[in-house]
Amino acid sequence: MTLTRKSLRQQIKEILLTRILQGEYRPGDRLIELQIAQEFGTSQAPVRESLRELEALGFVESVPYRGARVRAVSQQELAEVYPVRAAIEEVAARAAAANLAGEVGALEAEIAAMHRAADDGDLYAQVCHDVAFHRLIVEACGNRVLQEVWRSLRIEARTLISVVKTEIEPHHLAEMHRPILEALRAGDGPLAGRLLRQHVEFFGELVLKGEHA
Amino acid sequence: MTLTRKSLRQQIKEILLTRILQGEYRPGDRLIELQIAQEFGTSQAPVRESLRELEALGFVESVPYRGARVRAVSQQELAEVYPVRAAIEEVAARAAAANLAGEVGALEAEIAAMHRAADDGDLYAQVCHDVAFHRLIVEACGNRVLQEVWRSLRIEARTLISVVKTEIEPHHLAEMHRPILEALRAGDGPLAGRLLRQHVEFFGELVLKGEHA
DNA sequence: TGACTTTCGTTTATCGATAATTTATTCTTG
């Protein structure tokens, strides 16, 4: 584990984040500054700053003089993301329709990639391309603030958790994105927005149902 | 300037934030760690952490080895907030209608306070109560993620900037909130949502118009 | 002259050590 390229803070942050997302650190686990510093052979300072960043990103929570823990993402919180996503992605799609001017090649590629991932049985890749599809729309909308808000929801991290629990046939899942694509190709912003909103809300309800399982 | 109560980091952060919001530090101004540390009689560390927090909050931007500057909030960015606000506040109002169960006393108090501020010619207080009205709705919706996203838009800071430029009669401004209040009192979530969305979009357009002035 | 290199001052990034605080443990004392 060589730490040389970027700033130590950045590198440590990325490593810790990977460990959190991959479940190596479990929710509630303590993240002790000096202990981590020792592991990486650095001093306390860059570790401390990394933890603060992860706190701002919502992956870690900390209390003064009591240290940092991996934050538990409750099922409730997971479900609460969807109404927000639905609302802002609708706005994004409406604006994206105009900006894309029918150029939906990149979106089509993501749907194709979802199918390939489905063939390979690669759930992780499928989720990535699913998220990428949504991200492309958000990025096409031209509203920086909206993009920033969407990013702050950390869809990647959360979708990963929730999708595993749903039981939709993978190819069907991929095809569910096509109506949105077609609306965008046709330049019909309001329709694309409505469809995308319903699409997201649908998954939100799936998560809610999974709650009782 | 005694710094004793909370952690130094917290205190320094608040002071710096005040200075930024009150315009004592102008956009583009450099924030030099050791210089600030010297001013407060602390070491570099807590100042550094404060700056990182302000960076995460979007008030400061920094480049490795080149330091931090006060971030300029462009007119464009200011305008881009409104579509996002409109979308999530609509969602908030729909949910709030059910949760409030007609109990809109707090909202009514904010409208009254806006009128008092209008009488006093206290623009700052007026903005505060305006924002508080919206915050109450957002907090009543019960969705923590939505609340967090709304907070991250830092409406207080931005409204302050934009309202000054508009030229709406203060009492009229206060009354513009009443239809939303009444819809919530009646428990009509969809209506309250629509009204709130239009209300926010209206101000978004005002900002856009001001752009050409 | 003008492009390239070198040097120097400024500032950030990191370090190792100390102070402050919390939590757990042990010791009273009724």
Next chain:
DNA sequence: CAAGAATAAATTATCGATAAACGAAAGTCA
């Protein structure tokens, strides 16, 4: 034996100092 005070152990928060990186200014060579 229980409640509370005192102590000990662990960890964070802060410090002061050093190393690394950057930008500007001075110097070098065609």
